Amino acid sequence: MGFDFEYALSIVPQILKALPTTFLVTVLCCFCAAVLAFAMEFTRRSGRILGYVMRFIIDAIRSTPILAQLYFVFFVLPFYGLTLPPMVVGVLGLSVYYSGYLAEVYKAGIDAIPRGQWDAAKALHLSRWDTISVIIAPQMLRNIAAPMGNYFVSILKATPYLAVIAVPEMLGEAFDIASDTFRYAEPILVVGIIFLSLALVIAQLVRLLEERMQQSLKR
Amino acid sequence: MCSSITDKTEVQNAVTISELSKFYGEFEALKHIDLEVTQGERVVVCGPSGSGKSTLIRCINGLETFQSGGLEIFGEAAGGKRNGKTDPRHKTGMVFQNFNLFPHMTVLDNCTLSPRKHKRGTRDKLDALALEVLDKVKIKDQADKYPSQLSGGQQQRVAIARALCMEPEILLFDEPTSALDPEMINEVLDVMVQVANEGNTMICVTHEMGFARKVADRVVFMDAGEIVEIAKPEDFFSTPKTDRAAEFLSQVL
Amino acid sequence: MSFFAILLGIFEGFRVTFSIVVVGLCYAVPFAFCFGILQYFSKGPLYVAVTAIIEFWRSSPVVILLFVFYYSLPAFGITMSAFTVGSLVLGLNTGGYASQAVRAALQSLDRGQYEAGVALGLPRFQILWSIELPQAVVSMVPTFINLWIQLIKGTALVSLITMVDMTARAKEIAQIEYNPVGIYSGLLLAYLIICYPVTIFGRWVEGRNSQEKRA
Numbered sequence: 001m002g003f004d005f006e007y008a009l010s011i012v013p014q015i016l017k018a019l020p021t022t023f024l025v026t027v028l029c030c031f032c033a034a035v036l037a038f039a040m041e042f043t044r045r046s047g048r049i050l051g052y053v054m055r056f057i058i059d060a061i062r063s064t065p066i067l068a069q070l071y072f073v074f075f076v077l078p079f080y081g082l083t084l085p086p087m088v089v090g091v092l093g094l095s096v097y098y099s100g101y102l103a104e105v106y107k108a109g110i111d112a113i114p115r116g117q118w119d120a121a122k123a124l125h126l127s128r129w130d131t132i133s134v135i136i137a138p139q140m141l142r143n144i145a146a147p148m149g150n151y152f153v154s155i156l157k158a159t160p161y162l163a164v165i166a167v168p169e170m171l172g173e174a175f176d177i178a179s180d181t182f183r184y185a186e187p188i189l190v191v192g193i194i195f196l197s198l199a200l201v202i203a204q205l206v207r208l209l210e211e212r213m214q215q216s217l218k219r
Numbered sequence: 220m221c222s223s224i225t226d227k228t229e230v231q232n233a234v235t236i237s238e239l240s241k242f243y244g245e246f247e248a249l250k251h252i253d254l255e256v257t258q259g260e261r262v263v264v265c266g267p268s269g270s271g272k273s274t275l276i277r278c279i280n281g282l283e284t285f286q287s288g289g290l291e292i293f294g295e296a297a298g299g300k301r302n303g304k305t306d307p308r309h310k311t312g313m314v315f316q317n318f319n320l321f322p323h324m325t326v327l328d329n330c331t332l333s334p335r336k337h338k339r340g341t342r343d344k345l346d347a348l349a350l351e352v353l354d355k356v357k358i359k360d361q362a363d364k365y366p367s368q369l370s371g372g373q374q375q376r377v378a379i380a381r382a383l384c385m386e387p388e389i390l391l392f393d394e395p396t397s398a399l400d401p402e403m404i405n406e407v408l409d410v411m412v413q414v415a416n417e418g419n420t421m422i423c424v425t426h427e428m429g430f431a432r433k434v435a436d437r438v439v440f441m442d443a444g445e446i447v448e449i450a451k452p453e454d455f456f457s458t459p460k461t462d463r464a465a466e467f468l469s470q471v472l
Numbered sequence: 473m474s475f476f477a478i479l480l481g482i483f484e485g486f487r488v489t490f491s492i493v494v495v496g497l498c499y500a501v502p503f504a505f506c507f508g509i510l511q512y513f514s515k516g517p518l519y520v521a522v523t524a525i526i527e528f529w530r531s532s533p534v535v536i537l538l539f540v541f542y543y544s545l546p547a548f549g550i551t552m553s554a555f556t557v558g559s560l561v562l563g564l565n566t567g568g569y570a571s572q573a574v575r576a577a578l579q580s581l582d583r584g585q586y587e588a589g590v591a592l593g594l595p596r597f598q599i600l601w602s603i604e605l606p607q608a609v610v611s612m613v614p615t616f617i618n619l620w621i622q623l624i625k626g627t628a629l630v631s632l633i634t635m636v637d638m639t640a641r642a643k644e645i646a647q648i649e650y651n652p653v654g655i656y657s658g659l660l661l662a663y664l665i666i667c668y669p670v671t672i673f674g675r676w677v678e679g680r681n682s683q684e685k686r687a
């Protein structure tokens with residue numbers, strides 16, 4: 001069975017129809033992971049028992065495959081009577097997984113802030129929340145624009161995992177087409193090409209944005 | 220607000236430190252420190268490097284915890300259980316050796332941040348107040364700049380303004396001129412003298428002996444985690460009572 | 473089945489997981505050094521070609537690469553076993569990332585090191601081999617450890633191309649008995665047992681490196 005280029009071209013529109021889902025999932029995951037990681041990182045820094053627990057949780061998240069985590073969320077939640085739409089499960093799973101990594105990124109960004117900033121905040125008698133939100137977070141974000149952008153691209157590239165839990169993103173769509181026609185080669189390669197171009201383009205965009213940001217921050 | 224309870228004729232203690240000890244692990248950085256600073260008094264703390272000056276001043280405003288002994292601010296015990304009352308250490312303001320201004324905020328925002336967060340008034344009122352203070356430290360025209368656009372001396376004056384904007388009852392300085400280029404030291408010292416002359420309670424770690432002579436009511440000399448000598452500046456500089464102080468003075472003067 | 477029995481059942485797939493990691497590393501490490509060094513040295517068309525190859529391996533989502541190699545390449549007459557596809561794709565994907573660590577480490581070396589080599593009259597290759605690489609490797613180690621963990625975790629994907637690794641074992645067990653909590657927490661635990669020590673080791677190395685930098 002050779003490769004049928006005409007057929008490959010003909011299914012492009014059908015696969016692209018799933019593109020909005022891919023984007024939606026990506027954006028939701030980026031947002032949720034960024035917020036979750038923020039909470040996790042500052043819990044880890046709280047230093048009490050909760051801090052140690054969070055340290056373990058972050059390391060555990062980073063020590064298990066995303067596929068296993070997705071299966072866990074997808075099959076275990078219904079067991080406890082919590083049946084969520086695959087999309088929600090997918091976003092939840094990916095967000096948790098990447099929050100482990102973003103927490104590390106935040107950590108590096110915070111560690112790079114001079115200790116004197118914390119001292120000054122304390123000397124001004126700011127509350128812990130004010131210190132974090134007004135003093136630390138803005139400076140942290142400035143430090144981590146680049147790695148953060150890279151992880152956002154990673155999240156985009158991780159969306160095909162969701163095909164295994166029946167989220168109708170592009171890879172899932174390709175498999176649907178494949179199982180209708182019994183031809184796998186074409187749909188899969190089409191998705192591959194779309195993803196590679198997407199990843200490259202978005203990585204460039206992120207890099208441009210980053211440079212813009214660095215320039216505007218350079219005072 | 221709490222000072223009204225005491226007898227007006229008697230000068231009140233702003234800071235009372237008794238038997239305070241501070242450990243870093245095994246190392247005793249402060250050894251049974253006793254020190255009283257009355258309201259309106261200006262105290263200069265000096266001593267060789269590593270003697271515990273920074274540690275002492277940081278204990279006073281709560282940047283460091285201590286293991287034993289007591290610390291009272293205007294008669295109220297600091298630390299411990301607070302029962303909903305604000306920590307008395309909120310009456311302190313601090314100026315650091317390295318300024319520690321917030322680089323992502325303008326000079327004005329640096330100054331108004333704390334009062335804003337403590338709901339001391341409307342934004343307009345606080346801005347106006349901050350501009351007044353910035354005027355006092357002669358840097359009002361830089362209010363909309365960012366710290367990195369200023370020279371070291373200007374930054375330190377902003378840091379002083381930031382501390383003043385909290386309207387603290389006790390001002391703490393930790394070597395405010397040590398990180399400055401020599402030509403900028405005087406502009407900061409001038410501002411500090413001015414602040415001192417306004418009757419603020421000040422505890423100031425510094426090696427600027429000229430400043431100590433000019434404004435200090437007392438000089439506290441520390442060495443190896445202990446207060447070795449407390450004296451009036453004129454006595455301390457002319458006739459130090461201890462050998463350690465004499466040796467120290469021979470090095471800095 | 474008891475939780476322990478489930479865990480044992482899952483570990484029946486360990487041999488596959490382990491072999492993919494080992495063979496994958498045999499692809500990843502040489503690729504990383506060859507292409508990282510090539511990218512560091514090359515200019516013009518060669519640089520573009522090298523960069524394109526690296527970008528292909530690291531910018532494509534690894535799941536998709538796996539499927540493309542497994543399902544699409546046969547249509548072009550290239551057929552590989554699932555094991556070859558798994559180890560090759562996972563290995564070179566990891567290698568793509570690692571090559572960037574190699575290049576970055578070489579680039580961040582003090583230029584004086586190179587100049588000192590030239591001053592000693594060493595040939596370029598000798599400078600690379602005995603002066604630049606030994607220093608660069610030290611700063612690569614933390615990244616390499618992280619990528620190693622990525623590779624181990626990535627092997628879970630070979631379960632999607634018919635290989636019976638630990639993840640596939642878990643799914644097989646799930647066919648026989650309905651115990652999602654036991655089976656999938658067992659699966660997570662199985663990977664945790666393998667990867668957690670490496671994660672901790674990585675933290676230790678990183679901490680030591682940054683301490684040395686400070687000292």
Ligand SMILES: Nc1ncnc2c1ncn2[C@@H]1O[C@H](COP(=O)(O)OP(=O)(O)OP(=O)(O)O)[C@@H](O)[C@H]1O
Nearest residue numbers: 243246248266267268269270271272273274275394
């Ligand atoms: N975070 C810390 N951990 C351990 N030891 C510390 C710490 N901070 C200070 N020390 C030690 O406590 C002692 C007192 O330090 P401190 O900073 O108070 O000295 P100092 O009098 O302010 O010196 P300098 O004039 O150099 O500022 C020093 O021996 C120092 O090494």
Ligand SMILES: [Mg+2]
Nearest residue numbers: 272273274394
């Ligand atoms: Mg000091």
